[in-house]
Amino acid sequence: MGYPEDALARDEELLLHRHPHWKMLFVPALTFILSTAVAGFLVGVVLNQEGTTRTVLLGLVVVVWVAVVAWRCIPPLLRWRSTHFIVTDRRVLIRHGVLTHTGIDIPMNRISSVQFRHGLFDRMLGTGTLIIGSASEDPLEYDDIPQVQQVHSLLYHQVFDADDHRENQ
Template sequence: MRMPTMMPGEQVRADLTSSPRVMVFPVIELVATTGLLWMAIGFLDSPASPFPDQLRNLFVVAWMLAVLLRFVVPLVRARRRRFIVTNRRVIARQAQLRGRVDSIPFADIHSVRRRKGGLSVAILGQPAPLFYPEVPKSRRVEEMINRSLPPRLYR
């Protein structure tokens, strides 16, 4: 799903995506997997190896699948996660490949709280708040949104 376009007069105050730190474990896993599988492939390539060449090709395919599933997919998901605060609304895109995009006007937001490294956005009329995990600089974003909310008597 595409990100909504900005309305006339709308200004972006914060445009955040996942930090590079979320890729530390996938990079370590990629290095370990590559090392182990290519050592096995090197053994299968040796002239003294009693195994057929098709087994080597199977290991190369297994390595490619491991790289795709354990590194490329998490990288794409991490880069797709986006959290934008404008002067009128909050726009949030989930990390999935076809993640939904939430566009929440400030008038519909009751409050915003930080929780477990993410933001919990309470929306008027909704029984439970929306939770956005791993929002970078969540303390500053929480303060920014709460300052932008319209004043209410019952808050």
């Protein structure tokens, strides 16, 4: 069993599992493409050199390229990959972190409101901010939720159905 199924209770049903929207990977991808293009150009220039100068310059280009990719591209990808937004029939789980993991669980019966917000650009990309209000705390905001309107609707129906179920008992 893989994540997030291993984080669920035995009879808990997984309804939704999402990572943040891919838009948070746009700048790292652009950085990777541009740094690779510049490195390729510099390798072409360096290949015209002779002897040890060529070897040293090639090594320098490779080291700088690896440093840029390791600094500007890999961490955002790891952050994206290690951030999970999960909805089950009982709760909402948010997990994030690479080295230090952070998580929050919000039981469905504690949710008092569900809202979403997205501007024009977010609407074009199909993403937005989900705002979950609980009875005892300030609302929690989660940015870059893919298909935020569908997630909002799912949560609303889960909370509404849970309220109906409690009233009928």
